[in-house]
Amino acid sequence: MNGGRCGRAAGIGFTVLLTLAVGTGTVSAAPALAAPSATPAGGCPQVAAEFVPGTWETNANADPSVAVGLLGPIADELNRRFPGKIRIRFPAYPAQAFTGGLAYGTSAAAGKQALTDDIASLSGCANTRWLIFGYSQGGDIAGDVASQIGCNDSPIPADRVLGVGLIADPQQANTGGQVVGPKVSGQGIAGGRVQGFCKLTSRVAQQCDDSDMYCSTNATKNPLLSSIGRLVTQPPGATGSSALTGALTSGLSSSQLTQLPGDLSTITNLTAGNGSADMPRLAEAAARTGQTLQGLEDTASWVRQNPAAQKQLAAGAPGSAQQSANSFLGTLSELDLGGAVNGAASIANTAQAIAAGGSPPAGVLAQPAQDLAAVTAPIAGSPADVLSQAGQVLSILKPSVVIDQITNVGTNGLALARNVPAIGDSLRRLGEVLTNPALLVPGPGQQLLIREAHRLSGDLNNLFRPFVVLAANADLKLASGLLRMIPDPSGASLIAALIVDLLSQVDVVGLAKEIGELQEALWHGIETSDWLGAAGRAAGAGLGVVSVGLRALGSGEKTPTSALEAPSATSSPGLTSLASQFVELAGSPGADNLADIAAEGLDAASFLTSGAHVSAYTEKPIDAAGHTAVTWLTEWAAAKVQALT
Structure with missing residues (x-):
C-alpha cells in the first residue's frame, strides 16, 4: 500500500497487497489543538498547500519545505506559476508499511497527526485558503483529515478549503468526491470512509487507476483480499489487527540499512x-x-x-x-x-x-x-549499491513471504480441493485393481490390470500436483495461523486453515513421490514386458499408497456449521468434506474465489506497495486532452488559485 514506489524503481516486483493501517473507514474525534487564534510570525499566506507523500517517499525527520515524491511536480509547478502566494508543505512522517518496525497503521496515524498539526498552526489565518493533496498512504492520510474538516470543521472550517486531490487512496469508495478519469470498478482496499467528506464532497477529486488494487479492489470478487486489507489498515490497537500486523511487520527499513555505514563512521x-x-x-x-x-x-x-x-x-x-x-x-x-x-x-x-x-x-x-x-x-x-539492494529486499521480505503464504494456500488449496473427489475415486479404483487376484496370474488379464494401474497412477500424479506445490511453497503452520486471523464471513479462510492442518499431518510430498515411482515402475514393466515384476511392485508399493491416500482424505462426513464458528482442538473433519465445502463456497455468489488472487498477478510485495503503479499516474493519459493524473491535478489546483486573484 504504498505510495512511494517512484523512489524505489525496479527490483521490488509489485508492491501485494500485500503491506497497510491508516484508515479504519471511520473519522476519529478531533485532536486537542493549540489556541485557534494563533497567527504565524511570518504572517498568513494567501494559499496554503499540503502534500502528503506516499510510503517510503519521506520520513519522520524530513524537511517539510522540500518537495518529494510523486506529488512534488504539482508543488513545483504551483510555486512557479504563483511565486510568493502559496505556502507549500510536505508533512514529515514515518511513511513505512510494515518496515522499520512500524505497521502501516502506526505510520499513517503519525502522518494524520503531522498533517493535522500543520493545518492547525494556521488556524488563526481566517483568510488563508487551503489545498490538500495525498498519494497512496498519503492519500489515506489526507482523505481522513479532509473528512474531519468536512464533517466536523476541524482543525479549520470547511469553507476555507479550495480543494482536496487524492491519488491511489486506499479508502476510495466511488461515493465520496469526484473520481476523475476512466471509470473505476472497485473500492480501496481499506474500504470507504463511513462519513465521507460531508461539506467537502464537491471539492474532492480522486484519481485511481482501475488496475491499482490499492484503490480499486472488488470486494465481491475477492473478499479474502478485502478482508486482509481492512484488517491490516486499522489504526494501532484496533481489535483483531495486532496478530496479523505483527506477523507482517519487519523491524528493518531500507533507509536504515543505507544510513548504517554513516552512523558507524x-x-x-x-x-x-x-x-x-x-x-x-x-x-x-x-x-x-x-x-x-x-x-x-x-x-x-x-x-x-x-x-x-x-x-x-x-x-x-x-x-x-x-x-x-x-x-x-x-x-x-x-x-x-x-x-x-x-x-x-x-x-x-x-x-x-x-x-x-x-x-x-x-x-x-x-x-x-x-x-x-x-x-x-x-x-x-x-558497497553502497549492495546495501541499497539488500535493504530494498530484506525490508519487505517478511511481509512479502507472509502474504505469499496466504495466496499460495488460497490458490493451490482451491485447486487441491477441486481435485479431491477425483483423487478419492482414482485411489479406490487403484485399490480395486491392486487387490484383484488376476493381477498375479500371468496372461492378458494381468496385462490389462497393469496398464489400468499405470493409467490411474498417472492420473493421481497429476491430481496431486497442487498438493505438492502447496506443501513445497508454504510453511503450513504459519499459513494455517494466518488464515485463522482473517475475518472472512464466507468461511473459506477457516476451511482452508483446516485443510492445511490436515495436510500438515500427512507427508504429501512423499506420498506424491511414491505415486510417481509407482507409475514409473509400471511403465517399465509395460515397456519391457516384465509383467510379473510389474505386478509384484504394484501389489507391494501400490497398496501402501492407496492406504495412506485414503486415510488423508478422511471419512467424508459433512462438517457441521458449528465447527466453522468454533472448531475444537479434537475435531478432525475429513479432507473430502472440507474440500467439498471449500469448492462450494468458492463457487457461490459473492463468495471468495481464491484463485482470482493468483490470476490477477498479485504477489506480496505489490500488495504492500501497490502504489507501484506509479506510471499509471505520471504517464498514462486520463482524458482526451492527454492529461495524466498528476498534470490534471496541477491544472485543477492552479485554476482554483487563479480564481482567488
Whole structure:
C-alpha cells in the first residue's frame, strides 16, 4: 500500500497487497489543538498547500519545505506559476508499511497527526485558503483529515478549503468526491470512509487507476483480499489487527540499512579524539545503529527459520537485488550481531549520560566504539549499491513471504480441493485393481490390470500436483495461523486453515513421490514386458499408497456449521468434506474465489506497495486532452488559485 514506489524503481516486483493501517473507514474525534487564534510570525499566506507523500517517499525527520515524491511536480509547478502566494508543505512522517518496525497503521496515524498539526498552526489565518493533496498512504492520510474538516470543521472550517486531490487512496469508495478519469470498478482496499467528506464532497477529486488494487479492489470478487486489507489498515490497537500486523511487520527499513555505514563512521570519529565530542549527536547515531543492527539480527533469524524466505532469496537471478540480499545475509551469519547491538546501546546510554552532565572516566567510549567497529566492519565496508539492494529486499521480505503464504494456500488449496473427489475415486479404483487376484496370474488379464494401474497412477500424479506445490511453497503452520486471523464471513479462510492442518499431518510430498515411482515402475514393466515384476511392485508399493491416500482424505462426513464458528482442538473433519465445502463456497455468489488472487498477478510485495503503479499516474493519459493524473491535478489546483486573484 504504498505510495512511494517512484523512489524505489525496479527490483521490488509489485508492491501485494500485500503491506497497510491508516484508515479504519471511520473519522476519529478531533485532536486537542493549540489556541485557534494563533497567527504565524511570518504572517498568513494567501494559499496554503499540503502534500502528503506516499510510503517510503519521506520520513519522520524530513524537511517539510522540500518537495518529494510523486506529488512534488504539482508543488513545483504551483510555486512557479504563483511565486510568493502559496505556502507549500510536505508533512514529515514515518511513511513505512510494515518496515522499520512500524505497521502501516502506526505510520499513517503519525502522518494524520503531522498533517493535522500543520493545518492547525494556521488556524488563526481566517483568510488563508487551503489545498490538500495525498498519494497512496498519503492519500489515506489526507482523505481522513479532509473528512474531519468536512464533517466536523476541524482543525479549520470547511469553507476555507479550495480543494482536496487524492491519488491511489486506499479508502476510495466511488461515493465520496469526484473520481476523475476512466471509470473505476472497485473500492480501496481499506474500504470507504463511513462519513465521507460531508461539506467537502464537491471539492474532492480522486484519481485511481482501475488496475491499482490499492484503490480499486472488488470486494465481491475477492473478499479474502478485502478482508486482509481492512484488517491490516486499522489504526494501532484496533481489535483483531495486532496478530496479523505483527506477523507482517519487519523491524528493518531500507533507509536504515543505507544510513548504517554513516552512523558507524560518526561513532568512530566522535570517540577517537581527545577533545570534547558532540555527545547528543553520538547518542543519536549509536541508538540508530543499535536499532538497525537489531532489525538485521531479527531478519536474519527469521530467514533461518523460514524455508519459504530462503527459497525466495535463493531464486534470485545473478546480479539481482535478491541475490545481493542473500549474499549479504551470508555475511551477517558470520557476525556477532547480538554483541554489536549491546555495544551500540552501551555507547548510546553512556553518551546520553555525559550529555546530561555526567562525568564518566576519560576514554570510556573509545574501547566499546573500537569493538563495535571491528564487528561491523564487513557491513560498513559493503558497497553502497549492495546495501541499497539488500535493504530494498530484506525490508519487505517478511511481509512479502507472509502474504505469499496466504495466496499460495488460497490458490493451490482451491485447486487441491477441486481435485479431491477425483483423487478419492482414482485411489479406490487403484485399490480395486491392486487387490484383484488376476493381477498375479500371468496372461492378458494381468496385462490389462497393469496398464489400468499405470493409467490411474498417472492420473493421481497429476491430481496431486497442487498438493505438492502447496506443501513445497508454504510453511503450513504459519499459513494455517494466518488464515485463522482473517475475518472472512464466507468461511473459506477457516476451511482452508483446516485443510492445511490436515495436510500438515500427512507427508504429501512423499506420498506424491511414491505415486510417481509407482507409475514409473509400471511403465517399465509395460515397456519391457516384465509383467510379473510389474505386478509384484504394484501389489507391494501400490497398496501402501492407496492406504495412506485414503486415510488423508478422511471419512467424508459433512462438517457441521458449528465447527466453522468454533472448531475444537479434537475435531478432525475429513479432507473430502472440507474440500467439498471449500469448492462450494468458492463457487457461490459473492463468495471468495481464491484463485482470482493468483490470476490477477498479485504477489506480496505489490500488495504492500501497490502504489507501484506509479506510471499509471505520471504517464498514462486520463482524458482526451492527454492529461495524466498528476498534470490534471496541477491544472485543477492552479485554476482554483487563479480564481482567488
